[in-house]
Amino acid sequence: MSRPTRWIWSVALVAGIGAALVLAFVLSLSTAGGGFYERHFVWLFWLNAAVAALLLLVIGVAAVRLVLRQKRGKFGSRLLIKLAGIFALVGVLPGMVIYAVSYQFVSRSIDAWFDVKVAGALDAGLALGKSTLDALQADVGAKARLAADRVGDTHAPSPLTLERLREQIGARELTLLGHSGQVLATAGVAPGSSPPDRPPANLLRQARSLGWASQVEGLDEEALAVGDTAAPRVRAIVLLPDSSIRLTASDDRFLMVTQPLPRKLAVDALAVQAAHGEYQQRALARDSLSRMYIGTLTLALILAVFGAVLLAILLGNQLARPLLLLADGVRQVAAGDLQPKPVFASGDELGGLTRSFADMTAQLADAREQVQRGVAQLEGARTRLQTILDTLTAGVIVFDREGCIDTVNPGATRILGLPIAAWRGRHLGELPELETFARSVEQRYEQLADRSELGGDHWQDAFELARTDGATLTLLVRGAPLPGEQRLMVFDDITEVVSAQRSQAWAEVARRLAHEIKNPLTPIQLSAERLQHRLESKLEGNDQALLLRSVATIVAQVDAMQRLVNEFRDYARLPAAQMKPLDLNALANEVLALYGQAHDRGELVVQLAEALPRIMGDATQIRQVIHNLVQNALDAVAELADGRVEIGTARSVGENGELRSVRLFVQDNGPGFAEKVLKRAFEPYVTTKAKGTGLGLAVVKKIADEHHARLRVVNLHADERSDTPITGARVSLSFSVLAPVPSPETDAGPAPAPGDATQVH
Incomplete structure (x- = not known):
């Protein structure tokens, strides 16, 4: 068992003991009776306070440990605090609601117990019982006086007389007593029964002084439990009248009448008396009773809160462990660590989730190795391709699916004389110098798309382009589509080639013209000069002048043609340079x-x-x-x-x-x-x-x-x-x-x- 688990079980044991004490206390409240509060209030209060303090201490220690864990920056501490807070909130909120309702219920119930109507009812019941008993006493006293009057001056009536009197007055027992209360004669006693008890001395003194006295006897729980012999009864004593002269009190005689009380009446009277006494005691201990009930509720609330927090720690730890394991694994994966991850050993969904995450991490590691190999191969291919592009004398431009410049090689910058590489991500037509050229290229791509159904996969054309330095370029451009809706354009500067071809063609023309024209020029010039030599002396006037002008014109044009032929010859036969x-x-x-x-x-x-x-x-x-x-x-x-x-x-x-x-x-x-x-x-x-x-x-x-x-x-x-x-x-x-x-x-x-x-x- 790990240390955190032992600590949690220890705390759970303390909580269980505290809950048992509270339950025992609540049980004692319902069974101990009203005097329990006064006898055990102090030590019960301090015992409950000690348990509450211990529980609060445990909760405080747990809270401090969570806070310290968070301050140390331990991974998952926020999650533990959040889970503990959620579980504690789930336990505290219902507990607080129940506590509030119970508090109001207890307060109002205790107040209802000591309501004025209840106190008046108890007083009325007690007064009713007393008046009933007083009426019974008066009735029995009246019967006793009546019997005494009928006995008259008979100093020692016979048992038969006593029995007749008992029946006449309807009494249970009729007894003749001596001056000290000793039984002289009795009537109404069942055969085999013990004689009546002597009356109390105080009752005799009252009867001697007042002439008669009565009292209720056996009106307590113990007397009711003994049986009929000690059943509740009303006893009345009357001093018998005596007309003779008595010198001492030893000659006094008393007549005692005993009438049993109804058992139901006695029980009800005792119950009313007991309730009234308990009510008075409770009324005196009203505040302490309220404090005790509320303290019990408060302790129960603390136990509920503690149980919620403890449950939060237990369940939060159980829930957080696989989650923290997953979170730590995710953090490691985010950092690039795809080493095998640990698995939470449980058969529930969280354990399955950690196993799935471990499997996914292993698959990611394999995939990354494959990707790294592919990237290495791709990087090698890209490096080779970039090297080829950089060494190409031709210009290469790749356009993306939006028609923007994506890749440019140095050849394109060199041929066009523009920083094309700086315009990546923009359209070629955005360069003012290439606007017309870009439109022409776009038209060629559109024409290629139109005839793609016929099997055309590329196009080729020549364009003339004016550079910013004034030079005119002749470009041979080839275009083709690429996968992913990209476009490839390759172009060469064929200006020199075209110029060389033209120069070579004109050189050949010049050589032929020089050959074809130079041969007849000399005979023409010689023929014109010969005509002038032969005819100049034979012609006169205007004819001679016409001859001279015509010959001069022929000779001048021959000279011009000769110079032109010489230029043709020089252009066609430019000697090799001697450096x-x-x-x-x-x-x-x-x-x-x-x-x-x-x-x-x-x-x-x-x-x-x-x-x-x-x-x-x-x-x-x-x-x-x-x-x-x-x-x-x-x-x-x-x-x-x-x-x-x-x-x-x-x-x-x-x-x-x-x-x-x-x-x-x-x-x-x-x-x-x-x-x-x-x-x-x-x-x-x-x-x-x-x-x-x-x-x-x-x-x-x-x-x-x-x-x-x-x-x-x-x-x-x-x-x-x-x-x-x-x-x-x-x-x-x-x-x-x-x-x-x-x-x-x-x-x-x-x-x-x-x-x-x-x-x-």
Whole structure:
């Protein structure tokens, strides 16, 4: 037996003893009679007070233990207190109701016992009994006097005379007594019966002094219990008259008449007398009686409360143990501990609940192991998939069922040039730059859903997209649905591929045109010059002038066609770049020397950065790039009064101060590029000039690709917003392939001659 169980049984034993004392006390109240209160009131009161104090002490100890358990933070203490409070409340509330009702009942009952009507009735009954007895005494005295008168002066009547007198007056017994009460003669006594008793001396004295006396005898419970000989009776004594002269009292004679009382009358008189006496005693002990009853009720209430609390502790412990076991197990499971849980050994529902919880915990442990293995596998697969996505050059975007961005790989951010990853959870169309593109993609998905019944599971299309930096992208986009109503979009930047395909196609066209056109140009020019040589001397006037104009026109157009063919040939047969360390500022100065007049007029402004690192490049091709860019810019501002062209170089450094590239830029304040031209500025034969071939920027693009440089063309706006008026254009070329920094030994050697690879073609 555990210590708490022993303590509970000890307390239960004390409670049982207290309940037995209270029951014994209540039983004694109903059987001991009225005098019990006065005799045992003190020790009963203190005994009940001691039992109540002991019970209150036990309840206080139990309450203190629960409070201390809660303060120590023991698990389940609140539940125990709550259960104890509920059970105690269930016991206390009915007990308090019963106590209140009983208190009122006892108080009102005791008050009813001592009501004025009850006291008056008892007094009236007692007076009625006395008056009845007095009447009987008077009647018996009258009979005795009558008999004495009839005896007359006879000093010693005969027994026969006494018997005749007894019958005449209707008495039970008639006795002649001597002066001291001795029986001289009697009548009415049954044969074999003992003679009548001597009357009391006081009765004789009263009769001698008053002439007659009477009294009621045998009116008590003991006399009634003896029998007929001591039955209640009325005895009357009369002094017999004597006309002779008596010298002493020894000559006195008395006549005694004895008349029995009805037994019922005697019993009723005794009962009324006893009730009246008890009522008087109870009236005197009224307050103590009330206190005793109320004390008994209070002690019973304390026992009921204690029993409720004890029952709460017992039942609460029995109920709380499996519940606390479950709660502790739930807390451990919530903390992630899925170790095997203990089971409450009982066959009831709570025991079954703990067993079910233990089984559930074991199943959860198995499920968690499986989930952990699955999560590990899924995490590995996700890591592999993320690694694949991160290393893909193509852009990948996954949309959720709401059409919002869910997954983005770095390729998508790199291709689009926008922080797509920062827009997770939002629609692609919320980016202003991708609004049109998002609508087109959504239409493709809707079309795929419409033809899904025909077996279509993906779509593919090409889109042109303008980036924020002014570049135009050609994207090859593929889309497909995923499980869970998700969507997958994969896209590649095929701008370079398309541009290369176009450049290759135009190069092939240029090569064929150069071949087909160049061959007849020389015979045409020679034939025209021969005609002029043969016919000029034979013609005069207008005919001669017409001949000269026609031949000059033919020769001029042949020269123009020759130049066009040479440009076609140069574009189609651009030689491979010979990479050498170059000083970009030096090359720019060499080319700008050809534009001295524009520089002097202020149309051309030079801003070259100092101590610019060398780049790896082909000097001839870089000169051609600078020449084409400057010439195009000057042509763009030729019709402007305040036309201005700026050429410069600069460094491009990263966030950590590391040199990333060397940039060459040419910008003007001309009308800029039209939107349709800006998207295809680097394609051959795209131009805004009336006499241009459209090969200038195409050649620049091919040279930039040869040098792995980045070429950008943008329009300049008044306040850097695309919706404000255009104030010019800028073409920039960023060289990321830099020449290695020479060692001190290399610096001590001869520097390359400025003329190396710097000849102007």
